[in-house]
Amino acid sequence: MRDSEQSNAVLDLPHMAEVFEALRRGKHISMKDGDIYIALKRHEGAYEHLFSELGFKLVHHARDFFYFLDTSNFTELSGRIAVFMFILVEHLADQGDTVEDTVMTRRFAYKDLPHLHGERYQTYMREAGVTTADDLAAIVRTMERFGFTRRMDAETFCFDVPIYRFLDLCMDMAAKAGKAEAAPSTAADAGEVAP
Amino acid sequence: MAVVTPQTFFRFAADHHELLVELYQHRDGITEATLLQLVRRFAGEGTPSASYMVDRLRDLGFIDYAPHATAQYEMARPFAELMSGLLREYRLTSVEVIRAYFTAMDGMATEIGQAIADKNAELMVRALKDTAEHVERMRHDSRRNRDEVVSTAMRVKSNKDRMPPMRRYEIINRLWTRYLVPLRDMIDSQKAMDASLDRMERVLEEAEVCFQMDGAVAPVIGMGRARVRRLRRDVVLDFRESIREIAPLYEELRRENALARGASHALETMSKQGLTRMALPRQLGICNWQQQGLFSDSALEAYLLTLQGYVPGRPQPIPEGMTETAREHVRMNEFDSRVAAALPIPDALTWLAESYPEAPLSTVLRLYGRMHSGRYGSVGFGEQEEEYALWDVTLEAHPMNLNRQDAKGTKGSGNEMGLGNA
Numbered sequence: 001m002r003d004s005e006q007s008n009a010v011l012d013l014p015h016m017a018e019v020f021e022a023l024r025r026g027k028h029i030s031m032k033d034g035d036i037y038i039a040l041k042r043h044e045g046a047y048e049h050l051f052s053e054l055g056f057k058l059v060h061h062a063r064d065f066f067y068f069l070d071t072s073n074f075t076e077l078s079g080r081i082a083v084f085m086f087i088l089v090e091h092l093a094d095q096g097d098t099v100e101d102t103v104m105t106r107r108f109a110y111k112d113l114p115h116l117h118g119e120r121y122q123t124y125m126r127e128a129g130v131t132t133a134d135d136l137a138a139i140v141r142t143m144e145r146f147g148f149t150r151r152m153d154a155e156t157f158c159f160d161v162p163i164y165r166f167l168d169l170c171m172d173m174a175a176k177a178g179k180a181e182a183a184p185s186t187a188a189d190a191g192e193v194a195p
Numbered sequence: 196m197a198v199v200t201p202q203t204f205f206r207f208a209a210d211h212h213e214l215l216v217e218l219y220q221h222r223d224g225i226t227e228a229t230l231l232q233l234v235r236r237f238a239g240e241g242t243p244s245a246s247y248m249v250d251r252l253r254d255l256g257f258i259d260y261a262p263h264a265t266a267q268y269e270m271a272r273p274f275a276e277l278m279s280g281l282l283r284e285y286r287l288t289s290v291e292v293i294r295a296y297f298t299a300m301d302g303m304a305t306e307i308g309q310a311i312a313d314k315n316a317e318l319m320v321r322a323l324k325d326t327a328e329h330v331e332r333m334r335h336d337s338r339r340n341r342d343e344v345v346s347t348a349m350r351v352k353s354n355k356d357r358m359p360p361m362r363r364y365e366i367i368n369r370l371w372t373r374y375l376v377p378l379r380d381m382i383d384s385q386k387a388m389d390a391s392l393d394r395m396e397r398v399l400e401e402a403e404v405c406f407q408m409d410g411a412v413a414p415v416i417g418m419g420r421a422r423v424r425r426l427r428r429d430v431v432l433d434f435r436e437s438i439r440e441i442a443p444l445y446e447e448l449r450r451e452n453a454l455a456r457g458a459s460h461a462l463e464t465m466s467k468q469g470l471t472r473m474a475l476p477r478q479l480g481i482c483n484w485q486q487q488g489l490f491s492d493s494a495l496e497a498y499l500l501t502l503q504g505y506v507p508g509r510p511q512p513i514p515e516g517m518t519e520t521a522r523e524h525v526r527m528n529e530f531d532s533r534v535a536a537a538l539p540i541p542d543a544l545t546w547l548a549e550s551y552p553e554a555p556l557s558t559v560l561r562l563y564g565r566m567h568s569g570r571y572g573s574v575g576f577g578e579q580e581e582e583y584a585l586w587d588v589t590l591e592a593h594p595m596n597l598n599r600q601d602a603k604g605t606k607g608s609g610n611e612m613g614l615g616n617a
Binding site: 023024025026056067068069070071073074075076077078079082083085086087089090093094095096097098099100123124127128146165167169170171172173174175176177 | 354356357358359360361450451453454455456457458459460461462464465466469470471473475476477478479480481482483484485
């Protein structure tokens with residue numbers, strides 16, 4: 001009786017089909033997605049249970065967005081997006097901008113993107129299969145499909161909260177670099193002290 | 196050298212404050228030629244000659260000769276300090292100096308203790324005077340440090356120079372590790388400051404009791420105790436304020452720096468290893484689950500519609516068996532008997548061609564293989580390779596002979612075979 005009640009509760013979850021369809025396509029659902037975000041947020045436990053039974057891992061990121069983490073059926077396009085973001089972060093830092101604030105608040109124009117300017121960045125982008133401005137725009141469109149960006153007009157776009165997944169990746173990379181550097185010495189030698 | 200009074204000093208400073216501010220930018224050293232140029236730049240109507248002005252600057256104690264070179268000046272230390280205070284450009288008093296202050300304070304406490312023991316009012320007043328000056332200098336340095344920390348934090352926050360995160364982080368990290376952390380250790384963890392100030396307060400308390408009847412000394416002692424209490428309160432306040440200003444900025448810049456460093460490290464790794472080896476898609480695990488082996492509702496519906504009213508046609512007739520197929524079939528037990536009866540066979544391929552002329556090449560080769568298996572007796576090969584034009588192909592092979600296995604196990608000669616189409 002209890003099981004059947006639970007099953008019925010799971011089947012009655014609001015926007016179930018839309019939520020699943022979005023998540024299985026790699027979409028990151030955040031507040032801007034409206035109803036499906038609210039449905040996930042309100043019934044997080046039930047959704048998590050349901051998806052877990054189906055073999056999917058629903059993640060609720062600390063920045064308040066949801067996605068499926070799937071290390072078996074994953075898209076290779078994320079590698080390209082990662083390269084796109086690495087270049088953007090490095091470029092913003094070199095410009096003296098506050099990276100996190102700028103990424104989250106600035107409206108970016110395609111023509112101002114640094115990715116195809118300069119030989120070094122061009123080489124990285126070539127490795128990611130991007131050689132033209134159209135390819136670059138295609139990456140941004142792909143990012144929009146996954147919920148990382150939002151198109152503002154034909155020339156500009158801005159980032160949405162789920163882009164934190166790639167900022168997190170940068171932090172992971174920094175930790176790896178730190179470990180590699182710290183191998184012969186210790187953190188204290190590097191002059192860093194936790195507050 | 197002219198007599199310098201405060202009036203002449205400050206009047207000159209007021210008349211030439213722009214020049215002095217500019218000069219402060221060169222406080223660590225300026226050549227005579229540059230100084231003359233500077234003076235001329237700020238000269239107004241009725242200003243004396245540049246060389247006179249340089250002499251005047253030196254006489255009034257604004258500048259002094261640099262010790263390391265001729266025709267070179269530097270800003271006199273007292274005036275440089277005054278300017279840094281006025282312009283709020285402070286240099287941090289290092290923690291080592293602050294520590295030395297406390298050590299000196301211990302020495303003064305000992306001196307006051309000596310004055311108590313000797314009931315020496317004169318020594319007491321002198322020691323208290325020194326202590327008061329020392330305490331005020333410490334308080335002043337503590338406040339200047341706080342101002343420097345706050346102004347550095349503001350400068351780094353506003354980032355008008357567009358410094359990259361790493362540079363900004365270095366500035367704040369230096370402030371944090373070189374100044375705030377040792378100060379925190381001194382104030383919070385090891386309590387060295389409290390120990391020193393407690394000692395001083397205790398000895399002043401004793402002095403108060405000892406000299407309570409001395410109307411000239413008692414008020415000085417009371418003032419000394421008040422100064423020590425104020426120092427303790429202000430140093431802690433300055434320290435807390437500095438921490439409040441720097442800690443969030445330190446955290447923010449540490450994260451900013453890590454972001455930039457991580458991105459650069461990733462790009463560097465990519466250029467060395469290639470993107471594929473970094474396995475970023477697996478790490479990110481962005482789902483791309485495809486429905487496989489499932490019909491969509493519309494496809495299934497369309498299929499069912501085609502099945503509606505389906506009338507099956509007549510089945511295809513089963514083809515009759517062909518004579519050739521029957522001939523192709525060779526029963527193995529019959530074949531074994533024929534081979535056994537025909538032994539010895541000097542050339543297996545020739546025998547097969549004669550015995551099974553209508554069998555296809557594939558069957559003949561299988562039979563040839565069976566003959567080679569050794570089940571009928573010993574197998575040998577001729578030394579000379581021969582060509583066989585059989586079954587519409589040309590085969591090249593060393594003739595394979597089969598002999599009955601006798602008691603001695605006689606075998607044919609040869610040990611290799613070539614077989615192929617020409």
